[in-house]
Amino acid sequence: MAKWAMVTGPTAGIGAAYAKLLAAKGYNLVLVSRDLNRLGQTATDLTAKHAIETQVLSADLTTDKGIATLADFIAKNEIEVLINNAGFGLNSSFVKSSAADEQSVLNILVAAPMQLSHAVLPQMVARKSGTIVNVSSVAGYFAAGHYSAAKAYVTVLTESMHAEVSKHGVNVSALCPGFTKTEFHQRAKMKMDALPKFMWLDADFLVAKSWADAQAGKAISIPGWQYRVMVWIAKNAPRAWMRRSGITVSSKRR
Numbered sequence: 006m007a008k009w010a011m012v013t014g015p016t017a018g019i020g021a022a023y024a025k026l027l028a029a030k031g032y033n034l035v036l037v038s039r040d041l042n043r044l045g046q047t048a049t050d051l052t053a054k055h056a057i058e059t060q061v062l063s064a065d066l067t068t069d070k071g072i073a074t075l076a077d078f079i080a081k082n083e084i085e086v087l088i089n090n091a092g093f094g095l096n097s098s099f100v101k102s103s104a105a106d107e108q109s110v111l112n113i114l115v116a117a118p119m120q121l122s123h124a125v126l127p128q129m130v131a132r133k134s135g136t137i138v139n140v141s142s143v144a145g146y147f148a149a150g151h152y153s154a155a156k157a158y159v160t161v162l163t164e165s166m167h168a169e170v171s172k173h174g175v176n177v178s179a180l181c182p183g184f185t186k187t188e189f190h191q192r193a194k195m196k197m198d199a200l201p202k203f204m205w206l207d208a209d210f211l212v213a214k215s216w217a218d219a220q221a222g223k224a225i226s227i228p229g230w231q232y233r234v235m236v237w238i239a240k241n242a243p244r245a246w247m248r249r250s251g252i253t254v255s256s257k258r259r
Contacts, residue, residue: 089118114155133174146239178219202231
């Protein structure tokens with residue numbers, strides 16, 4: 006009997022790549038998004054290609070209600086794999102953005118993966134199997150606004166969960182990608198034309214690396230040599246320099 010995997014934000018980019026990878030591996034899929042039309046098409050395509058079962062759930066993870074609804078579903082159903090991928094960023098500085106928008110980002114990037122992981126881990130630990138992948142970012146190693154702060158939380162929380170549950174046969178891993186060919190930057194209206202081509206990663210490539218690292222018991226996955234170099238610099242450079250470079254990156258991105 007096929008096991009079930011849940012993917013949030015599965016209609017494009019990293020989420021879509023993870024949905025494809027898991028479907029190809031024979032997992033049935035619970036697909037979660039706000040866009041029911043795209044969600045339905047994604048489910049139909051994956052079912053037709055891989056002969057799996059799919060279930061679609063409409064949930065707005067920028068809201069407490071949406072997160073609670075999904076956490077309740079997880080608690081009542083057996084989920085073998087959870088991919089916390091849904092997210093977006095704001096094309097505005099912290100001072101110029103609204104508190105409501107900042108809270109929405111905090112909900113989807115921080116509260117959602119925390120609460121959904123909290124909902125699913127007890128069943129995974131009880132049966133001694135399961136995988137959680139929290140899609141974080143190399144941005145979490147820098148100081149570039151709300152997005153960096155949120156991703157830093159996700160990476161550190163993932164490391165903590167990994168340390169707690171790996172002895173129970175449960176894999177918890179943070180995927181920390183760099184710039185990836187997705188809809189993320191277009192949706193946030195970020196101009197990325199100046200970024201060199203070698204800095205862009207393919208979603209299928211980094212998802213395959215992430216899954217392999219998670220199954221190998223690695224707490225953090227950083228696909229791409231260029232981003233492993235960047236993270237090494239971020240960890241070893243003076244923090245004051247990192248703060249200044251973070252401000253510069255944020256300004257150019259806007």
